[in-house]
Structures are given as C-alpha cells and as structure tokens.
Amino acid sequence: MGPITAMEESIRKEHQNNCHLFLSFQKFLAEQHFDWLRLMISSDRKSLIGKGILDVNGKNYEILISYSPFNKFRYDRIYINDYKIKFHRDIHLYYDLSLCLYHPLIDQIAFKKINLFEMIPWISEWIVFYEQWKKYGVWLGKEIKH
Secondary structure: OOHHHHHHHHHHHHHHHOHHHHHHHHHHHHHHHOOOEEEEEEOOOOEEEEEEEEEEOOEEEEEEEEEOOOOOOOOEEEEEOOOOOOOOHHHOEOOOOOEOOOOOOOOOOOOOOOOHHHHHHHHHHHHHHHHHHHHHOOOOOOOOOO
16 A cells, blocks of 8 residues: 555545544535535434435436445445436446546545535536437536546
C-alpha cells in the first residue's frame, strides 16, 4: 500500500470511527442547500439515507440517496427511482444502477472525500445529459471513458 492509499484509508477510518458526527455534518450541509431532499441517519445501516423529488425542466424525478463511509470504494449511492432507466455503459451508471457522477480516483481531490451537498447538483446535470442521450444517442457531458 502506497502512502497516498494509506492516507485515504486513514481518512475513511476516521469517518467510520466518528460515523454519527460525520453523517450529522453531511446531513446539516445538504439540508442547508436542498429543501427538496429529506434526510435521516440510519444508525443500523451507518448511513445517511435520503429521498426527494427533483424537478428538472418540468419533469419530476424521485431521487434516492445513501451516503456512508462504510460503502465500498465511494461513499455515495445515488439512484433515480425510474424503472425505465436501464444499465447502459454510455449513460454513466454503475451495475447497481447508481449514478456515476464523478471518477472516484481522478475527480476526487487527494486526502478529501466529496461531501454529499457538493454532489447533489450533479444529479440535475446527469439527468439533463441522460435526456439528451435518449434523444441523440450520445452522452454530451464531460466524461472519462470506463
């Protein structure tokens, strides 16, 4: 394990050891910026769980969020509750249908995890690019090919 990986793991362990405080802070920040989102801390799942309706260009999307330092690889799992959205490698979804909003190695600043409130605006961007992809067959947003 290299020094950067060790530091990253140290940050994750700190967040895990102080899980309730860390999640409370994430909840506070998100609620200050996004009144459409309802969040609660799930002690048994050690996660911040959220749900809300996001209006993008006059269309409503139900958003489901799970955010936890115990999630593997990245803290966030953000979903659009829409049975019509199917996995396709061109539309930036993980196999579990959670949104791929950033590259966990390239877009994340070293020694800093991305706060939930920083990610939430990216959901709207993802939706806009998804709607364009349905129309044109090409992902028009910035991307790093997987």
